[in-house]
Amino acid sequence: MKAVWVVVGVAVLVVLLALGIVPRIQRNAKVAAEARDPANLIRAVSVVVPRRPDGQPELSLPGNVQAIQETPIYARTNGYLRERRVEIGERVAAGQLLAEIDTPELDQELVQARATLAQAQAALSQAQAGLEQARATHQQTLASLQQAKAALEFAHVSAERWTALAQRELVARQDADEKRTARDTARATADAARATVDAARANVGAMEGNVASARANVAANEANIQRLTATQSFREIRAPYAGVITAWSVDRGALINSGSGSTNTPLFRIAQIDTLRIFANVPQTFARSIKAGQETQIVLQEFPGRTFRGRVASTAGALDPASRTLLTEVRLP
Template identity: 35%
Template structure:
């Protein structure tokens, strides 16, 4: 029973219940509201479960996608870049010789100093040789004596020949006269040779330039004692170099020895001429490998009519190597060094495949591949050292452009 507005108990609710009638409207509304609350709660719980399941699925899918590495790939470049074999060398004069004295004496006068340009036959110096001059005078006097004796022996021989015809002398005397004539003739020839030798020695008092060139050294001065010859005790008077043509000698490694040929052109560069190259010609090789260095001695000649190049300079020779008929190049950062051998990682059907290759020449940022690749292969750049075959991978970015950078 409930109280009414007058404070009295309302028996309507109990009466309705006792008579089997429907519950009052307020009770039905509360039940509906309670059911709705339960329904909302169930829906909220179900939505949360579905959201959690969807999130877990997204997380699993993201995890799976993250587990597949993303790689950049590049196609091999067909053909090899033009390669220059750069080797150090030294420049030498086309003709280079020390000039020694051929006679003993004292330097009387010199006419050219270092850096002077001389022509063949120019007088470089004069040597005072008093001993040779004295010996020559004595030799000439001996020759005159021998000549007089020869003339006397000739007259005697002829006279004895005539006397023998008249039986005025014995045959022995005629023979003695003939023998004396022959001896006198030989003596004259000996004295003549001695005079000629000393005259040649005297001619060496004047030192001449043997060819056109430049005086690169003068190692004597007026009054210096001159020793003949090129023995260890002797000292060169001048050093003469012909630099109209410069020779550059290089040592070509044995592996490249078959790639150099006589007549090939070469570029020669020097540090003192930045940005400038001189054209030379390969003129000869030693045709033998040096067993100590395993290199081939090679000579390149460079025209130097203007005298710009100097002998003794350090130079670099650039030799163009022939391109292989069929070759490919790939970036150096695609190589994998494994205990089984050299490998590269290719992308095939969404998986990484380790493929053995054979490389040729090393160009620094790129290497030549002579076998193991095709032009259509996708080669992985910067592969992980732990990468194994059949690992799923995903490519990203341009492929061909990677090799052009």
């Protein structure tokens, strides 16, 4: 009985193998016949003529949107904040007052500088008066010198005349000696007058130097007052242009330090948003197709479904060596 079941199993296995192999053999034979058919050896293809695209290739790039200009505003004088007149998000006009600063120390410096200027002006007036006096003295010494020269000339002529008469024994020798002595005295007087003129001239030069120094001192004090006055005008913080206040960092009574160093915080930040600028990095492949004035389309996530038109304002003109991209600025009015 067991042998019968073995025979039946073998028969079933043979039938199953026949059912699986026969169709495959038939299919392979059909494929081989079709492959040998010459009609199936020719492939049909479509041929077109290449041409350049009608317009520029479309390029979509991410960009960074910024205001056309954004400026931190620092204080240019020390003091205390008296009043802040604007808030965040407020639109301001060019030159509008944003805040006022009390400057007690600067005000005292200005008062002291004006007093110093008054002293310098008084010293200048005194120096000018001394110069006028020195010039008058110089003129007097010149007149005295001319008088001494005239007296010397007369004494010289008299001495020569009396000497000639004494040689002819027409006058006493003592009288001739007196004339010669008078001539020597007149010569000494003329020399002294000449020395006095030189001294007076030197005094005039010294007084002119004093006047020049006093005038320079006055000019220096006037310049100091102008500097302090200009610094005092910075008590009023004004908007450099029309825009929107985006931040402020001080309130009334706060201590204000001038300057824009790393330790100082800007009092305000203002942005001009009438025009926006967008920076995008254009791949090197498309760099040559970017031109100034070229129109662009801008899509913002904040305005879904809307498209804005902008224009290329400028490019960097050179590729970034690291990213091989061209930095491009697009303006959005």
